[in-house]
Amino acid sequence: MSDQAFSFRVTHTEGGARCGVMTTPHGPVSTPAFMPVGTQGAVKGAAHRDLESIGAEILLSNTYHLYLRPGDDLIARRGGLHRFIGWNKPILTDSGGYQVFSLAERRKISEEGAHFQSHLDGSSHLLTPEKAADIQAQLGSDIAMVFDECLAHPATLEATEASTLRTLRWADRARTRMMQLRDSHVDGVVVTNKGQAQFGIVQGGVFPSLRERSACETVRLGFEGYAIGGLSVGEPVDVMYEIVARTTPALPADQPRYLMGTGTPEDLVEAVARGIDLFDCVLPTRNARNGQLFTSEGRLNIKNVRYAEDDGPVDPLCTCYTCRTHSRAYLRHLYAVNEINAATLNTLHNLSFYLDTLSRIREAIEFGRFESFRLAFHQRLSRQSGGSEPPECARS
Amino acid sequence: MSDQAFSFRVTHTEGGARCGVMTTPHGPVSTPAFMPVGTQGAVKGAAHRDLESIGAEILLSNTYHLYLRPGDDLIARRGGLHRFIGWNKPILTDSGGYQVFSLAERRKISEEGAHFQSHLDGSSHLLTPEKAADIQAQLGSDIAMVFDECLAHPATLEATEASTLRTLRWADRARTRMMQLRDSHVDGVVVTNKGQAQFGIVQGGVFPSLRERSACETVRLGFEGYAIGGLSVGEPVDVMYEIVARTTPALPADQPRYLMGTGTPEDLVEAVARGIDLFDCVLPTRNARNGQLFTSEGRLNIKNVRYAEDDGPVDPLCTCYTCRTHSRAYLRHLYAVNEINAATLNTLHNLSFYLDTLSRIREAIEFGRFESFRLAFHQRLSRQSGGSEPPECARS
Numbered sequence: 001m002s003d004q005a006f007s008f009r010v011t012h013t014e015g016g017a018r019c020g021v022m023t024t025p026h027g028p029v030s031t032p033a034f035m036p037v038g039t040q041g042a043v044k045g046a047a048h049r050d051l052e053s054i055g056a057e058i059l060l061s062n063t064y065h066l067y068l069r070p071g072d073d074l075i076a077r078r079g080g081l082h083r084f085i086g087w088n089k090p091i092l093t094d095s096g097g098y099q100v101f102s103l104a105e106r107r108k109i110s111e112e113g114a115h116f117q118s119h120l121d122g123s124s125h126l127l128t129p130e131k132a133a134d135i136q137a138q139l140g141s142d143i144a145m146v147f148d149e150c151l152a153h154p155a156t157l158e159a160t161e162a163s164t165l166r167t168l169r170w171a172d173r174a175r176t177r178m179m180q181l182r183d184s185h186v187d188g189v190v191v192t193n194k195g196q197a198q199f200g201i202v203q204g205g206v207f208p209s210l211r212e213r214s215a216c217e218t219v220r221l222g223f224e225g226y227a228i229g230g231l232s233v234g235e236p237v238d239v240m241y242e243i244v245a246r247t248t249p250a251l252p253a254d255q256p257r258y259l260m261g262t263g264t265p266e267d268l269v270e271a272v273a274r275g276i277d278l279f280d281c282v283l284p285t286r287n288a289r290n291g292q293l294f295t296s297e298g299r300l301n302i303k304n305v306r307y308a309e310d311d312g313p314v315d316p317l318c319t320c321y322t323c324r325t326h327s328r329a330y331l332r333h334l335y336a337v338n339e340i341n342a343a344t345l346n347t348l349h350n351l352s353f354y355l356d357t358l359s360r361i362r363e364a365i366e367f368g369r370f371e372s373f374r375l376a377f378h379q380r381l382s383r384q385s386g387g388s389e390p391p392e393c394a395r396s
Numbered sequence: 397m398s399d400q401a402f403s404f405r406v407t408h409t410e411g412g413a414r415c416g417v418m419t420t421p422h423g424p425v426s427t428p429a430f431m432p433v434g435t436q437g438a439v440k441g442a443a444h445r446d447l448e449s450i451g452a453e454i455l456l457s458n459t460y461h462l463y464l465r466p467g468d469d470l471i472a473r474r475g476g477l478h479r480f481i482g483w484n485k486p487i488l489t490d491s492g493g494y495q496v497f498s499l500a501e502r503r504k505i506s507e508e509g510a511h512f513q514s515h516l517d518g519s520s521h522l523l524t525p526e527k528a529a530d531i532q533a534q535l536g537s538d539i540a541m542v543f544d545e546c547l548a549h550p551a552t553l554e555a556t557e558a559s560t561l562r563t564l565r566w567a568d569r570a571r572t573r574m575m576q577l578r579d580s581h582v583d584g585v586v587v588t589n590k591g592q593a594q595f596g597i598v599q600g601g602v603f604p605s606l607r608e609r610s611a612c613e614t615v616r617l618g619f620e621g622y623a624i625g626g627l628s629v630g631e632p633v634d635v636m637y638e639i640v641a642r643t644t645p646a647l648p649a650d651q652p653r654y655l656m657g658t659g660t661p662e663d664l665v666e667a668v669a670r671g672i673d674l675f676d677c678v679l680p681t682r683n684a685r686n687g688q689l690f691t692s693e694g695r696l697n698i699k700n701v702r703y704a705e706d707d708g709p710v711d712p713l714c715t716c717y718t719c720r721t722h723s724r725a726y727l728r729h730l731y732a733v734n735e736i737n738a739a740t741l742n743t744l745h746n747l748s749f750y751l752d753t754l755s756r757i758r759e760a761i762e763f764g765r766f767e768s769f770r771l772a773f774h775q776r777l778s779r780q781s782g783g784s785e786p787p788e789c790a791r792s
Contacts, residue, residue, distance in 0.1 A: 039731045039733060040729075040730075041726070041730075042730055042735045042737040043731065043737075044736050044737070045733060045736050045740075046737075047717070047737060047740065047741065048721065049717060049721070051429055065733075069729070069732060069733050070704065070725075070729045070732070074704065074705065074725075077705060078705070078707060078723070078725060084723070084725065084726055084729075085722075085726055086721045086722045086723070189463060207478070226681060261602055273748060308466065308470065309470060309473060309474070311474060321443070321445060325444065325445070325482045326481075326482045327474075327480070327482070329466075329470075329480065330437070330480055331473060332481060333436075333437065333465070333466045333480075334436075334437075334438055336466070337436045337465050339438045339440060339459075340440050340441045340739060340740070341438040341439075341440070341441070341734065343441060343443075344441075344443060344736070344740060345443065
């Protein structure tokens with residue numbers, strides 16, 4: 001770890017899209033960037049060296065899961081999450097808000113925070129804005145997220161407003177705690193990454209006025225970056241795009257913008273067009289394990305009998321190890337006979353496709369041809385969409 | 397694939413141990429060699445490139461499994477097993493005898509062959525010496541094994557003798573079929589590897605006289621190499637060593653000798669000392685998935701709580717990716733939270749340990765210090781064996 005503080009620099013723009021470099025204590029990230037999801041400190045089915053070989057520059061990991069197992073105290077004793085998992089590049093940690101929200105009847109939200117029962121053993125826990133900041137300080141991720149409240153879609157304006165205001169009060173508490181942690185004023189918390197940044201999260205559901213208010217007030221609290229949360233939770237995709245388009249102008253142009261839990265390759269292109277710099281999503285990894293592969297010509301389900309004797313690669317335009325080495329016929333066989341290598345080879349391809357898509361996006365913006373890239377990207381997909389199937393789900 | 401015919405050359409000997417080079421249509425194999433087990437055309441948890449990176453020169457795959465799924469006809473239409481799975485180095489295929497034997501009450505042995513019901517869907521099949529040769533001709537492995545009868549241990553002398561004589565009659569039929577296949581005289585069979593070698597299998601249970609008779613008569617049939625089968629099936633380890641020691645002198649010195657389904661690292665060293673050139677075993681891969689790791693200091697179960705805060709590598713003497721990158725604490729975490737990467741990282745280490753052990757054995761023989769290597773190997777293990785646990789089982 002260097003002493004490099006967190007910073008962000010936009011290098012090129014085209015319309016709403018921009019590319020740049022986000023610098024963290026564990027090195028730079030070229031944006032727009034996709035963060036593979038390593039919920040429990042590992043990307044399911046991909047070794048770190050595989051991730052590095054396909055250009056991953058930053059991982060996402062989850063406060064909720066690591067807090068329960070192996071525990072943030074244990075990780076702090078190991079020197080922090082980077083050292084514990086053997087990954088020396090940047091890491092962003094989700095705050096646990098979304099995971100606690102997903103526990104449904106096993107959690108109860110109060111002004112103090114979220115009381116919940118572990119999905120593992122039913123043990124009782126309390127996660128507050130302060131506690132989530134403390135855990136992430138012990139993990140020592142490069143970017144910590146504030147603890148937010150997530151609402152199910154659909155929700156009424158009244159419920160969304162109340163929740164959004166609570167998230168704002170929580171953000172205020174989280175920022176206050178962050179400042180205390182930076183001054184090492186919190187007993188019992190080992191800060192394992194002095195340069196950790198903290199991002200606020202804009203909520204507001206599908207209501208533009210609430211989104212704008214949430215954005216303004218979150219920005220007023222003064223974070224190192226801003227996320228848009230509470231999307232990709234079941235709302236129509238055009239609503240999601242519209243909310244993103246209405247929110248990004250309210251966020252500082254010189255700070256990174258992170259769209260949480262999104263999405264399909266098409267979503268990434270559209271969100272970049274609306275000013276997003278960072279993404280995470282379980283789609284490429286989870287769908288890989290279920291046999292659904294993303295390609296330049298749309299999605300394909302490798303279990304389909306039509307691939308049983310198909311000697312071609314998953315994606316003729318892809319240069320990943322899986323596509324260079326194996327046929328659809330072999331990958332279908334591996335899936336059909338339940339080989340573990342089906343999961344790992346499919347995961348490598350899907351993540352390659354996502355990271356490669358982001359790489360193309362960055363290059364297109366840099367050379368001022370993002371709009372033509374975007375058009376060609378969608379045209380190619382729509383030409384082939386007859387055989388394509390919808391993705392399974394979005395956020396973890 | 398080259399037109400290189402199968403050959404074997406011993407380059408160095410020390411006592412009963414020897415090292416050499418086995419040349420196949422898909423390239424050379426330095427012996428003594430360990431063959432990772434890729435039952436269904438994939439080594440569970442290790443990509444081909446991982447295997448190559450740790451020095452694997454030959455894989456084992458299984459006739460029984462590939463015959464059922466995806467079928468040898470489909471693989472022949474793909475150009476053979478090498479092309480189907482994307483592995484361009486040597487492959488040996490087991491004949492299916494052991495797998496059919498393992499079906500217990502779902503198989504019935506007659507002079508013709510083995511009638512059995514698929515473990516997958518209960519469908520009825522007949523595997524004969526000729527059929528097993530035909531399937532392997534379609535798979536196009538570099539080394540095909542004859543179809544043998546395997547007995548459970550313990551078995552009486554009478555039962556073992558009857559079974560051994562049947563295996564000899566089957567070997568005769570298998571060899572006859574092989575000659576017809578080489579002359580392309582078998583209708584409906586696509587020979588995908590013209591240079592395929594065929595190995596005979598010595599049976600005879602734990603009875604030295606039967607073993608010697610089986611060896612002599614199998615050698616008389618004239619194969620390109622010879623295996624010792626029916627060991628590592630429950631007999632005491634010293635009995636196994638004794639049978640190997642009594643059998644290898646009855647096998648040609650200028651042809652490869654393969655001890656099937658064995659064994660622990662200690663077994664490999666002892667079998668090499670008794671003249672064995674080739675090994676396969678599911679121990680390193682299967683035990684890896686169960687959290688048992690082989691090290692220069694003995695076995696360790698990574699799930700043990702004692703490793704929860706152990707920042708050291710699995711084996712301080714190992715240079716594999718897993719040991720270079722990850723701590724016991726992290727690997728224990730991955731196992732505890734059921735991450736797929738626990739299986740892949742553990743598998744990579746265990747296979748590295750096996751292949752590295754064989755590499756050290758070859759080097760020791762080459763430099764005439766195998767006996768001191770053997771002594772040091774066992775001494776190191778016995779010094780540490782207090783914490784070591786027995787392996788789970790041997791053959792697949």
